[in-house]
Amino acid sequence: MNRVSLIGCQILILVLTLVLWHVLTAIPMVDGKPLMPPFFFSTPGDVAMRIFKWFSEGTIWRHLWITLTESALAFVIGSVGGVLVGFWFARQPIIAAIFDPYVKIMNALPRIVLAPIFTLWFGLGIWSKVALGVTLVFFIVFFNVYQGVREVSPTVLNNARMLGMNERQLMRHVYWPSALSWMFSSLHTSVGFAVVGAVVGEYLGSSAGLGYLILQAEGTFDIAGVFAGMVVLAAFVIVIDAIVTMVEKRLLVWRPIAGDART
Amino acid sequence: MIQESAKPSSVNPSAASAVTTESGPAATPAVSLRDVTITFNMAGQTPFTAVERANLSVADGEFVSIVGPTGCGKSTLLNAAAGLLRPAQGSAESFGAPLNGLNRQSGYLFQADSLFPWKTALQNVAIGLEIAGTAAATARAQAQDWLKRVGLANFADRYPHMLSGGQRKRVGLAQVLIRDPKILLMDEPFGPLDAQTRQIMGNLLLDLWSADRKAVLFVTHDLEEAIALSDRVVIMSAGPAARIIGDWKVPLPRPRDISEVKLDKGFHDLHREIWNVLKEEVLKGYAQTEGR
Numbered sequence A: 001m002n003r004v005s006l007i008g009c010q011i012l013i014l015v016l017t018l019v020l021w022h023v024l025t026a027i028p029m030v031d032g033k034p035l036m037p038p039f040f041f042s043t044p045g046d047v048a049m050r051i052f053k054w055f056s057e058g059t060i061w062r063h064l065w066i067t068l069t070e071s072a073l074a075f076v077i078g079s080v081g082g083v084l085v086g087f088w089f090a091r092q093p094i095i096a097a098i099f100d101p102y103v104k105i106m107n108a109l110p111r112i113v114l115a116p117i118f119t120l121w122f123g124l125g126i127w128s129k130v131a132l133g134v135t136l137v138f139f140i141v142f143f144n145v146y147q148g149v150r151e152v153s154p155t156v157l158n159n160a161r162m163l164g165m166n167e168r169q170l171m172r173h174v175y176w177p178s179a180l181s182w183m184f185s186s187l188h189t190s191v192g193f194a195v196v197g198a199v200v201g202e203y204l205g206s207s208a209g210l211g212y213l214i215l216q217a218e219g220t221f222d223i224a225g226v227f228a229g230m231v232v233l234a235a236f237v238i239v240i241d242a243i244v245t246m247v248e249k250r251l252l253v254w255r256p257i258a259g260d261a262r263t
Numbered sequence B: 001m002i003q004e005s006a007k008p009s010s011v012n013p014s015a016a017s018a019v020t021t022e023s024g025p026a027a028t029p030a031v032s033l034r035d036v037t038i039t040f041n042m043a044g045q046t047p048f049t050a051v052e053r054a055n056l057s058v059a060d061g062e063f064v065s066i067v068g069p070t071g072c073g074k075s076t077l078l079n080a081a082a083g084l085l086r087p088a089q090g091s092a093e094s095f096g097a098p099l100n101g102l103n104r105q106s107g108y109l110f111q112a113d114s115l116f117p118w119k120t121a122l123q124n125v126a127i128g129l130e131i132a133g134t135a136a137a138t139a140r141a142q143a144q145d146w147l148k149r150v151g152l153a154n155f156a157d158r159y160p161h162m163l164s165g166g167q168r169k170r171v172g173l174a175q176v177l178i179r180d181p182k183i184l185l186m187d188e189p190f191g192p193l194d195a196q197t198r199q200i201m202g203n204l205l206l207d208l209w210s211a212d213r214k215a216v217l218f219v220t221h222d223l224e225e226a227i228a229l230s231d232r233v234v235i236m237s238a239g240p241a242a243r244i245i246g247d248w249k250v251p252l253p254r255p256r257d258i259s260e261v262k263l264d265k266g267f268h269d270l271h272r273e274i275w276n277v278l279k280e281e282v283l284k285g286y287a288q289t290e291g292r
Helices: A003-026 A044-057 A060-091 A093-108 A111-122 A126-150 A154-162 A167-185 A187-204 A210-219 A223-251 B015-021 B074-082 B121-130 B136-149 B165-177 B195-212 B223-229 B265-291
Strands: B031-040 B048-058 B063-067 B089-094 B106-109 B183-187 B215-220 B232-236 B244-249
Touching (some): A003 A044, A060 A126, A060 A167, A060 A187, A060 A210, A093 A126, A111 A126, A154 A167, A154 B106, A167 A187, A167 A223, A187 A210, A187 A223, A210 A223, B031 B074, B048 B063, B048 B074, B048 B089, B048 B215, B048 B232, B048 B244, B063 B223, B074 B089, B074 B183, B106 B165, B121 B136, B121 B165, B136 B165, B165 B195, B195 B223, B215 B223, B223 B232, B232 B265, B244 B265
Parallel strands (some): B063 B215, B063 B232, B106 B183, B183 B215
Antiparallel strands (some): B031 B048, B031 B089, B232 B244
16 A cells, blocks of 8 residues: 555545544434534534634643643653663662562552642642653653663673773663663653653643643533543644654664564 | 594594694794683583583684584683683683683674674774774774775665675674784674675685784684684584594695685595594584484
């Protein structure tokens, strides 16, 4: 299947879904009512109007900006922490062994239960959402970097030693690139989780952001608003994912197939 | 198997003499392994002896091959010469100095892919100089020159996964040789390559080697390759506790072309002679691995 017909099929599915949605919710069928009540399912037209209104009035930009800021901060802080701790643990097996059960406990804990605590600690502003995102991103990056440092091919490592590398040079030329490649291969997952952390955090208590927007609409039974929020959120995530793919292609140019080792 | 157990020690025609004759008695050998025994400790099991009381000496400028059945400990012995493994008994010396840690005089070409996958061919070759403190521009220029010498001048910007197996070996060879080690250790470097590529790589190796005659210790399971390349061929017995059981000088003249030297009568006679010894060990090794 070539690229044009592939994109054609993808667009076709979108159009069919929208048509079906419209037929079921906006066209009177039985007793002059549509099959699915618009009160619960809204209509494509209403949702489109709402999105148009948000953008034309410009109210959406502040919320998008807040969510983007929270996601970016969560991603950066979580990644830096994950890289540092992952590196440290991988190079110090004893430390790793001591902390092992606690790492498992922390990772097994559903992060959503931490949200109220973070709200208490950091308030309703962006930092409680950032903290929630960090707890998600940190573990993904941490596990990948840990794995990446430990799974350096022994032949490559021996070769590096025989070429005369000292411990610091091994770090820079062998462990670091290997760990980064593992981290980058999980970029999609970790960026995705940063957004999840931000939105869920907003949803649980905030004064701005896409999660807040959806929560507000839900609170007033404004289904069009809920759907509109979801559409904007989906578009937001797709744009970020496309940027990640671009970054990944540049950084992992030495990989046979970029992104085949996603976790 | 029982009848053969007495035989190996009798087949040792030139082991003692070959050590000293090549470069005179005064010169210290580039590599000298004396009574080297190497054991591996495995958790919960009795220690496994891979190599037992091996004596091997490589003179400066000499090309020595180690041939033996699969799994006999050839690579283990090579790793002892490299300092990657520490012998349980015996001593390993390089140019008269006991090895303490890695053998800094040596370059090692591995059997498996050992290039840095995140570096281009050029960066892979240059790295050996860069970490030694050479200025980046100088290192790059020399690396480019070495890529040219191994026939990859136009592949400098390729990453290892974009190169064929043979090309990766060429980069590996340049990566090792750019540092100008006094000893070249090679662990079945052409093992994964197809027959034609092996021959081409063998000739390339001889070409590069003849330029400055480093000491070479070359491990292979291919007797033909060993004879065609080397000054001396050393045979190891089947493992475990493998020993060195034979040592032949290769009297063929240099420079050699691998495909031509294989047609030489002297080559065939020597091949037959060594193979008679090696065959028994190969069968023994085969019987052991099959029996497990």
